[in-house]
Amino acid sequence: MKNTLKPIIRNFIRKPAINLINLFGLAISLVFVIILSVYCYNELTTDTHHAGGDRIYLIGKPGAGMNTPAILKPHIDMEVPGVEASIRVAGTWQAPVFQTENGEPITSDLIFSDPDFFSFFNYKTVEGDCAAALNNPMSVVITKPLANKLFGRNSALGETIKYNNEKLLTVSAVIEKPTGNSFLNFSALTSIETRKILQPSEGEFKEWGWSNFQTYLLLGENADPTQVAKTIFSVFPKEFQKWVEEIHLIKLKDVYFSNLQTFGAHHVSMGDKTKALILLFVAVLILIIALVNFINISSSQWMERIKQTGVLKVIGATRIIIFRKVLSETFLVFIAAVILALVIMAGITPIIQSYTGIQFSTKLISSPKLLSILFTATLVFSLILSLIPGFSISSSKAVNNLKRSVDQNSKKTYLRNGLITLQYVISIVLIAFTTLIYKQVEFGSNNLVFNQENTIAVKLTPQLDKNIIKDEFEKIPEVQNVSMSQFYPGKQLSSWGTRLKLDGQEHEVHFTTFSADAEFFSIMNLEIVQGRLYSDASEKDKNKVIVNETFLKEFNIENPVGGTFEMNNNFDYEIIGVMKDFHFKSVENAIGPLAIINQGYASYGLATIQAGDFNSLSSTLKKINQVASQISPAFPVEVSFLDSAVKNMYESEVRFRRTFSLFSISAVIICAMGILAMSIFASQRRIKEIGIRKVNGAKVSEILSMLNKDFVKWVLIAFVIATPVAYYAMNRWLENFAYKTNLSWWIFALAGKLALGIALLTVSWQSWRAATRNPVEALRYE
Template identity: 30%
Template sequence: MNVLYHFHMTIRTLRHNLRPTLLLLISMSVGLVTFILVSGYVSYEQQYDRIFPDAENIYRITTDLYSDGKLQISIPECERDMGSSLKKTYPEVTEAGFLAQASNPQYKIGENIFKDTKVYFASPGLLNIFSFQLLQGDRSQVLTAPYTVLLSESTARKYFGDENPVGKTIVKYPVFEYRVVGVYKDIPKQAHFHPNMLLSFHNQMHLPPPMKAPWGETDFYTYLKVHPGTDLQALEQKMNQLAMAHKKDYFEKNNQLHVYHLQPLKDIHLHSHLKHELQTNARADYLYILLIISLLIVLAVGLNYIHFSFTRALNHASSTGLKKVFGANRRTLIAQSLTDSLVIHVIATAVAFLLCMLLLPFLQKQFGITLDFSLHNRLFWFGLGSILLLSIIINGVVPGYLIGRFRSLDLFHLKYKPLMPGISFRQLFVVGQFAIVMVIIIGIIGINKQVNYLKEKNKGFNLENTIAIKVPQNFRRTSQSINNLDAFEQDLLQNPNISGITQSNRTPGETAAFNFSFAKKGTEHSGKAAVLVAGVHYLKLFDIKLLAGNDFEPHAENVDEGCIINQSCLNFLGYKNSQEAVGRVLKLTDESALQNIELKIRGVCSDFNFQNIREHPGPMILFDWTKNMIWGNYFVKLKQANIASVIPFIRKKFQATFPNYPFEYLVLNDFYNQQFYKEYQLIRMLQAFVLVAILISAINLFAMAWFIAIARTKEIGIRKVNGAKVSEVMTLLNKDFIKWVAIAFVIATPIAWFTMNKWLENFAYKTNLSWWIFALAGILAIGIALLTVSWQSWKAATRNPVEALRYE
C-alpha cells in the first residue's frame, strides 16, 4: 500500500512541477543516450575475437627483431615451421595454424576479373583453431593439396550465385588455377581478420623460395591453441630455444636475434598495433577516453537531478514539514525520493532507448561504429544496469536525506536561498559540469591541432598531385600478359598534364618490407632496414633530397647497379658525412639466408616518413630493380590538382597494356592520411560529446537561474524601486555564475594539460599545447554560461517592480 502511495505522490508531484520535470527528463535522456551509445560501442569492441570457441586458450606468435642487441621492429608474424614444430614437440600445444598474405591479389572467375586483398595462404590447422564451419567440403582434406581454395559463404554467393562452387576454377593472376574444394561460413564481424578466400600452401606450388623455406622469412601469422593452465612463460622460452636450434647460424652470422612472444587472441583488436597487422585495430586508450567522458556526462546529469530534487523540495518544504508533523520520518522521505528517482529514470531510459534506435543508422554512417544491444552482450547490459541502479539509489537517497535533516518546524519557514555561506551544492554542480565541458573542448582542440600538425609537417617527400596506379607485382616486363610496357610509359609522359612517372613495390602509407638485414662489408655491425624498390626518377618525383652521390640512371643494364640509403641508415653505419659512404659496399641477407646480396652505395638521400608520420624514420635502403621487372605500383605526378581529368586517359592506356587486370588508382595524399582515421573518428565523437555536455549544463544553468530569479524577486524589486538599472540587476544575477565558471577553468586546465601531454607521448612529432587552447575553452565556457543565464536575468530585471514587491 505504501508503495502505491509513493507512486501516486510521485506522479502528482511531477505533474505539479511540469516545467522542471521536463527539463530534468531532457537532461537525463540526453545523458543516458550518450552513455548507452558509448557503452554499446565499447562493449562491442571489447567482444572482438571472444566469439571463437575456447578463445581464452588461443594465442598469436609475435616476433621482436633485434640487431646488435637493439630492438628494430616488432611484428605479428614468425617463420612458417614455428607453429607446426611446437605442436610436434610440446604436448601443451594442441593445435597450430598460419595465415600468409597472398601477393598479386587479382583473380578471374569466368570472364569476371576482380581484386581481393583479403585472400591468404592458410594451413589446415587454422580451420581447427578458429572452428571454421564448413558448409561444403571434407574437413579432413581441404587445404592439403596444392592449388586448392576455400571460399567464404559470401564470396561463393557473390561470384557463383546459387550454383555449387565446389570443383570450379579460380584463376589467380596471371595463370595459376585454383580448384574450389569447399565453402565456409563467414567469420563474424567481431574478429581481427576476415578472409574471403583461403589458398592452400604446399611445397609443390610455385612460390618464392624464401617463402617456402621452413625457417625462412617471418611472413606467417601463426596461431596456437594450448591446454588450459599452460605456463606461457615456459612455452615462450621453448619457442625461443626452438628458433635458436634452427637459426643459430643465421643469428650469429648476421648479429641478429629474434625473440618470440605469445599474444592472447583477446588482446589483439584493442591492444596490438604492430607493423603488418592483418587489419587496422581499435585503440583501447581512445575507447577509455570516450567511456570516461560518457561517465562524466552521466555524473553531470546526476548532479542536475540532485539539484533539481533538492531545490524542488525546498520550494515545497512546508508540505514536507506537515508530513513530518503527521508522523513521516526520514526513512519515509527517502522512500518517496527513491520512488521519484525510479520513475524519472524509467521514463528517461525508455526515451533514451527510443532515441538510440532512431539515431543508430546515422551514427553508424557518420562515425563508422557498430553497436550491439542484443541480449547476449552481457557486458553492456551489466554496465548499463549497474549505472542505472547506482544512479537511482544515489539520486534518490541524497535529496531525501538532505531534506530529512531538517526538523518539522524548521521546514515551515525553510526557503530556497540563492546565496549561502561557504560552498553550496549548486556551486559544486556548476563548477563540476563546466570543468567537464572545458576538458572536452581542450581535448578536441588539442587532438585536432596534433593531427593537423602531422598532416602539414614536412614528411621528407611530396605527395601532392600524385596518384598510384596498381599493376601486376613481381612480373617480367616481357611477360606475355603485358602488352608493350614501354609504350605505356611513353604515352603517359606525353600527356601534357603528367610531369613524371616512376615505379615501386610499396605505396607511401603502407609498411615497407623488413625482411633483409644489412651490414657494412667487413664488419659485424648489422641492422634491420626497410627495403624499397624504387625506379628511376623516384627521388625527383617525390622531391626527396639527394645529399651525396648519384640517383639511379635511366636505361641501366645492371639490375645490381647499387643502392641509395637514407640519412638514418647512414647514421647507423657510423659514417660522419654523406660523401664518405658513397662507394662503400653493403651486405644484405634475407631471413631465409637464400638471398645474399652485395650492393654499392651509390647515393645518400634525406629521411622521409614512408609509412608513419607518428614515428621517426628508421634505416631505409632503396634499389632500382625495375629494369626487367614491374613491382605493383606506377606513381604518376600531375601538373595540376585536377585528377579526374586525366584518369580516363590513364585508364584507356592501362587497359590496352594490362588487358586482364582490373584498373585501380589511389590518391596518395588521401591514402597516406588514412593513418589518422582513428583520430578523426575520436574528434567527431568528442565534438558530439561537447554538444551533449553543453546542452546538459545549459539546462542546469537555465533552471538554476530560474530558481534564483524567483528566490530574489523581492530583492530585485526593491533595488529597482531604488533606481537600479537593468544592466546592474543582470550583473548582480550573472556574476556568481561567471565566478563559478572561472573556478571550473582553474580546475579543468591542469587536468586537460596532463591528459593531453600523456596522449601526445604516443607521437614522435608533437605539437605544443599553446596557451590559447586553454584560453579559448575558458572563453567558450563563459560565453555558454552568459547566453544561458542572461535570458532569465533579463526577464527578472525587466519585471515590473510593483509585481515583484507583491511576491511575498
C-alpha cells in the same frame, strides 16, 4: 501506481521547460555513454570469444614484428615440448579479385592457413565443411557477406570462383563473421597447399630467411610460455638467431593491443588500448555531467515543492513514504530517459559510426546483457540520487515546510556550487584535449617532408603491366611524371635484415625497404644529400640502393656510399646515395632506417597531374581511369590521391579525433543544458529581489551582472583547477608520439574562454528575461 504517477505527471507539467531539460539531458547523455561503452567493450574484449583462447599464443619478435618463417612450424611440432598444436597464417601482399562466371569482379581479402585453423578460432558454419576446405587444395571457405556479393541469395556450396582471373577455387564452406571483435580480418580462407599453387615460391617453405607467416601455438595445460619461447628461439639456426634476438609469446586476447609490426599482414588490424581507455574515461565524464545535472535540478525542484511535502506530513505521511515518493519519481525519470535513449540510439548510431569510423556490432546495444545492466544501473543510481533530497525533505519539520522555510544552509549551497564547478572543470579539460588532438593531427600531416599535391596512385593488377601503363600514362598531356613503385606513404612495407660490407668491415643491419624507380624521388620531391641517384636508363644501376639519414645514425656510419648489402650469399646491392629523412609512417612512429632499391618491382603506378582547376583535374582522372580500365578489363581499377593515402596513415588518429571531439562537444552541450536549468531556478528564486531592485532604479545591466557573477566565478575557479589536470593528461598523451606538437599556452586560454563564453551565453539569455520582466508581475501579491 495511478496515485504515484498522477502527482509526478502534474509536477512535470507545472515546469515543463526544466523537466524536459532534465529528461532530454539525461537521455542524450545515456545515448553517448552507451555508445562509447559498447565500443570500448568491443575493443577491450577483442578475441576473447574463442574457446580455449587462454592457451592460444602468437609468436612475436621484438623489432621484427609478428612474421615468422614457414619452416618454423615443422620444427616446433617435432622439437618443442608443451605445444599441443601449431598453425601458420599468411595473407596476400595485394587483395585478390574473385569473380563468378557471369559476375562482376570483387576485390576481397584472402588468407592461407594450416588445416587446424578452426580448432584455434571459432567461427559459425552456415553451410559446408570447413575442415574439408583446408584439407583439399583449391578449396576455399568464404564469409556470408562475400557469398552474398558473389552468389546473392543462392547457395554458394560447391560453386566455383575465379581467383585473379586465372585459377578456379571451389567453395567448400560458408561461415559467419565472428560474433566478437577480432584482429583477424578476412573474407576468404584457403589452405597452405593452395598457396603453393596460387603463389608459388621456391624458397618460402624451405629457407629460414623467408618470414611471411604468423605462427599460432596451442599450449598444453601446464606449459610455461616463457620456457616454450626460449625453446623456440633455440630452434632457429645459429646464423638467424642474431636477427631474431628473442622470442615472445603473446596471448591471443593481447595480440590486438600488442603494437607488433605487421609487415605485409594486411589481414591483421591492430588497436590502441590507450585510445580505448581515454574514450571510456570520456564516457565516465559524460555520465558524471549528466548525474550532476540530475542532482542539481532534482534537488532544486524538491526544494521548490517543499510546501507540498509539508501538506503530506500533516495528513500523516511518514519519512519512509516521502522517501519512497522521491525514489519512485527519480526511478521513473531514469526509466523514461533510458527508453528515450534506446529510441534515439536506433536512429543515431549508424550516423555516429559513419562519421567517427568506430565500429561495433549494433546487436550489442539490444542484447539482454546490456539491457539488464541498464536496468540495474537505473535502480542503483535512482537509489543513490534519492538519498540527498529524500533525506533532506523527510527529516525537515512540517511547520517549516508549510512556511517554505526549509533549511537552506551553506553546506547545501557549497555542494551545489561545487558540482557545477566540477562540470566546468570537465568541460575545460575536454575542450583543451580536443584542441590538442586537432593540433597534433595537423602537425603530423603537414610535416611529412614529401610532396602530396595532385599526385595519384594506381594499383597495378596482373593485366596492368608496369611498362605498358607507364607508356600509356605518359601519352596523356596533363600527366607530368610517372613512377613505378612497390610502395607509397600509407601502404605496407617490408623489413629486411642482412649484412652490410663497408670499408672492409661487416655490419649487421635491419631496415625497412621497398623497390622504386628513379622517377619516384622526383614525384615525392625527395632530396639527395650525399652521393647520387640511380638512373632508370642505366643497366649498371640495377640493384643500386639509396638509404636515408636515419640509416646512418642508427648504424653509426658517416659515409655509406660504396657499401654493399648481402643477398643470397652475394654482396650485390650497392649503396650509391643518401636521401633526406621523410615520414613513410605516421609521426606516431619514429623515422627508422630505410633503403629504396632499384629492383624493378612495382605494385603501384604514381603520377603527378598538372591541373589548373577542379574541372581539368577531374577530366584527367577520367582519362587515367579509362586508359587503365581498357588495359585491365578483368580487374577493378583502383585510383586514389596520394593525400588520401596519407590520411590513411593517420586514419586511427583522425578517427580518434572525430570520436573524441564529437563526444566532448556533446558533453559540453549537456553541461550547458544543466547550467541553463540552474539559471532558470536562480532567476525564479530571486524574482522578488529583482522586482524590488528594479523598482528602486536598478538598471538591466546591473541585474544581469548580479545574476551572472556567480556563474563567472565558478568558471574561473574551474579554470584554475582544470589547467594542471589538462596539462598532465595532455602531456601523457603526447608521450605516445615520436614527433609531437608543442603544448601551447593558448590551448588552455582558448578552453577557458570557450567555457566562459558558453556559460555566459547559457545564463545570460535567462538572466535577460528575468531582468527585463515587469516588476509588477513579481510584486503584485506582496
